[in-house]
Amino acid sequence: MMILLKKHIFFIALVWVTFCYSGLYAASLDSGYPDQIVLSVSEDLSTSVSVSWRTDESMSSSTLQIAREHSRFNIADSATTHLAKSELLEFKGLRTWHHAVLLEGLDAQTTYVYRVGQGEKWSEWINFTTTGGSEATLKFVYFGDVQSNIKSMWSRIAKQSIRTIPDAQLILYAGDIVNRGNNLHEWEDWFYASGGMHQSIPIMPASGNHDHGDSHAGVYGISEYWNKQFKLPNNGAAGLEGTSYYADVQNVRFVVFNTEMFNTYEKNREDQVQWLEEVLAQNKQPWLIMLFHHPIFSTKKNRDNIELRNLIKPLIDKYKVDLVLQGHDHTYARGKDKVPMTGDEQSHTTYVVSVSGPKMSEVQEADWMDRSASFTQLFHGVEVQHDKLIFSSYKVNGDLLDTFTILKTRGVNTIIH
Numbered sequence: 001m002m003i004l005l006k007k008h009i010f011f012i013a014l015v016w017v018t019f020c021y022s023g024l025y026a027a028s029l030d031s032g033y034p035d036q037i038v039l040s041v042s043e044d045l046s047t048s049v050s051v052s053w054r055t056d057e058s059m060s061s062s063t064l065q066i067a068r069e070h071s072r073f074n075i076a077d078s079a080t081t082h083l084a085k086s087e088l089l090e091f092k093g094l095r096t097w098h099h100a101v102l103l104e105g106l107d108a109q110t111t112y113v114y115r116v117g118q119g120e121k122w123s124e125w126i127n128f129t130t131t132g133g134s135e136a137t138l139k140f141v142y143f144g145d146v147q148s149n150i151k152s153m154w155s156r157i158a159k160q161s162i163r164t165i166p167d168a169q170l171i172l173y174a175g176d177i178v179n180r181g182n183n184l185h186e187w188e189d190w191f192y193a194s195g196g197m198h199q200s201i202p203i204m205p206a207s208g209n210h211d212h213g214d215s216h217a218g219v220y221g222i223s224e225y226w227n228k229q230f231k232l233p234n235n236g237a238a239g240l241e242g243t244s245y246y247a248d249v250q251n252v253r254f255v256v257f258n259t260e261m262f263n264t265y266e267k268n269r270e271d272q273v274q275w276l277e278e279v280l281a282q283n284k285q286p287w288l289i290m291l292f293h294h295p296i297f298s299t300k301k302n303r304d305n306i307e308l309r310n311l312i313k314p315l316i317d318k319y320k321v322d323l324v325l326q327g328h329d330h331t332y333a334r335g336k337d338k339v340p341m342t343g344d345e346q347s348h349t350t351y352v353v354s355v356s357g358p359k360m361s362e363v364q365e366a367d368w369m370d371r372s373a374s375f376t377q378l379f380h381g382v383e384v385q386h387d388k389l390i391f392s393s394y395k396v397n398g399d400l401l402d403t404f405t406i407l408k409t410r411g412v413n414t415i416i417h
């Protein structure tokens with residue numbers, strides 16, 4: 001009898017440990033109702049946008065309804081309906097459906113209203129606005145690593161970023177959005193903390209080392225959740241869909257690069273370098289911005305990404321990338337004119353490293369830096385005009401820490417501090 005009781009207790013404990021470890025918990029998953037609604041950047045945000053969302057396993061298909069925004073309540077009467085592409089994710093004992101629609105043929109600089117769902121189970125109606133043409137001014141937010149204490153601490157900076165820059169058209173992340181890429185709890189915390197801002201403002205994420213992990217099949221790569229919840233342009237290096245891609249938004253070509261796979265696999269390194277050179281060479285936009293995780297110039301003691309610097313910086317120099325946005329080192333630093341170059345050339349490129357979450361470090365000062373800060377959570381607002389880029393760094397309370405302007409004159413960049 002005692003042996004049976006012990007076995008019973010052991011079995012219950014085993015189930016509980018498995019439950020906790022596997023991430024079966026899905027705090028916001030309500031039967032049949034959509035959640036985790038995200039707009040992802042498309043190849044042309046003036047005419048298209050990707051929308052993705054999640055349901056539990058009871059809802060294997062789902063739809064999106066969209067109309068031009070108007071002030072009347074009967075939106076559904078003028079809405080068109082789109083059937084989503086639906087994928088089942090079976091991971092760590094949980095089955096969820098992930099739905100997506102690529103909306104195309106939209107009008108530029110126009111506000112639309114949409115909802116997702118099926119039958120009686122719908123999201124709320126949500127507004128979003130398409131971007132303008134190449135002459136229009138672009139405003140976007142850039143976050144360094146989120147990673148830890150996402151719900152309790154990072155949420156403050158997410159809310160403040162929208163209070164400070166309410167007309168942001170795009171939100172960039174330089175990777176390490178979570179600490180363990182295959183942990184559902186952390187993604188749910190991030191969805192909670194971002195407070196629905198990604199339902200109205202498209203996301204452009206780069207992936208960090210912490211956003212990777214072992215897949216269901218035991219292969220190291222991007223999180224199982226990443227390409228289910230973000231539907232990013234399918235124009236990247238082979239095998240790195242969703243983590244290497246580019247998008248032209250108004251007057252900027254953004255190029256997103258996967259430094260974790262660059263560091264991990266020789267093949268991913270070679271393929272990405274070749275892809276990157278083609279994408280940079282083909283650029284027709286006046287501004288060129290790169291977004292990736294591991295920095296070309298580290299800001300932290302005992303860290304250095306030598307292979308990345310040796311292989312990627314020559315391309316950044318050759319194709320005159322204007323701005324490189326990075327993360328990973330949990331500090332803030334930026335620099336341009338003192339960046340090391342061959343000969344007596346001066347760097348065209350401004351490099352930035354930043355952190356948005358509360359896991360922060362002390363900067364190791366280096367000659368290339370124009371400004372730096374230790375132990376400071378930051379978000380950044382960037383405004384890109386035809387011949388001017390204004391970059392502002394804000395603390396979690398909205399106070400301005402640092403700002404600079406890049407003036408572009410006949411293709412030559414001058415920085416004003």
Ligand SMILES: [Fe+2]
Pocket residue numbers: 176208209210293327328329
């Ligand atoms: Fe990292």
